[in-house]
Amino acid sequence: MPGRWAAAPGRAGTPHGNAGQETMAAKASQDDPERARRFREAALPYLDDAYTLARYLLRDAADAEDAVQECYLRAYKHFDSYRGPAMKPWLFAILRNVCRAEYARRATAPVTATEELPESAEQTPLWHETPDTPERQMLRRFDGDTVRKLVAALAEPFRETFVLREIQDLSYREIADVAAVPVGTVMSRLARARAMLRSAWLAEQEQAK
């Protein structure tokens, strides 16, 4: 059950809005089976997508489960404000906020406090990442586990941007909406994420030799 997620901070303008301000009428609509049915039909098909995103964002199976559950409860609560058409980015925006609350909770653990790093890292010129010559061999294909590991090792917010693009297949516009940043930021984060992943890929390849 929600537990620690219940205290997750909200952010104006994001789908999960104001928790806990229910009027009687809103309360009644929460219990409306027809509404629940529409919500199930619209949102449950994305359960695996949401769980996948949470796994990559939180890098922990149990935390991911809690986050997804909280995401669905919040989404249901605010389903009336959903205007469509794309349910997946809407759910992801909620999920992302839930996950950020989890980052905040973890902030005491130094290993996971990667949110601090990015802004400066984002300005690092990209070409420093790629000192090798263009005449290199083809990239090696790795199995799913290795690729997952490489992706999981990316720092936030690059990992988030990368996963939304490469695994969740969202457009730049949708990623911008989910992450509440301009499209230009999505582009620079994605460029940075791919550059980092490529470096890690080449290092892994070198090691596997």
Added chain:
Amino acid sequence: MTCEEAEVLLHALIDGELDAGHAREVEAHIASCAHCAALARDYREISQAMGQADLRYKAPLELRRRIEKALPQPQAAPSRRAVLRGFALGSAVSAMAATGLVAIVLRNDDEQRIRSEVVSAHLRSLQAGHLTDVVSTDQHTVKPWFNGKLDVSPPVIDLTAQGFTLIGGRLDYVDARAIGAVVYKRRQHVINLFVAQTANTERQPAKISTLQGFNIRRWSDRGLNYWAVSDLGADELSEFGEKFETAMRANKEG
């Protein structure tokens, strides 16, 4: 265009997010810059490798149950759409969600409707050219054919040695939802085996009934509902069901 610009924009090129004018500019730069060309090639390869590797996770069943439980339950008398909701979800879920599960509560009156639906589907299938989408007596051809077409891939078992010839598979529609049908024959009699998932993983023993002159053998096992429909006699249809269930058990244990 400088390398610095190109190194950001080439991602948008790879992702198909550039308008034609910018795409031409980036392509022109890549054509004249070995460094950026190598990067573009690597990023494309990584994207392809990402697409092919299995990088997704499947939500645990327990999580699905927890979420279902937290939502208001459907009305006491669900519509027949509610009964088949699982199928609707399936078409939207990716192929990865092969065993995705949605609460489907079958009540007596819904059972009645579904029986009538599967008999209609059986009748449709008997019209010329409607019987199979994939024609094969090989279970290893029929089973993969379903992959990605449905949220649950129906078990496909060769029962030729037991006197029921596998002749193929078909996507059918029951209440306008996609559902898997595996097609068998005994002599000139067609058996359609309709398979749909259910939230109830308890085994339910077979029930034989008759509708519009067709026999229906209905059972549930391991989270799947089965309806075998045929003009075969009840005894032979029972025999089919029993042999199918025996083979399924042997498969699981073997």
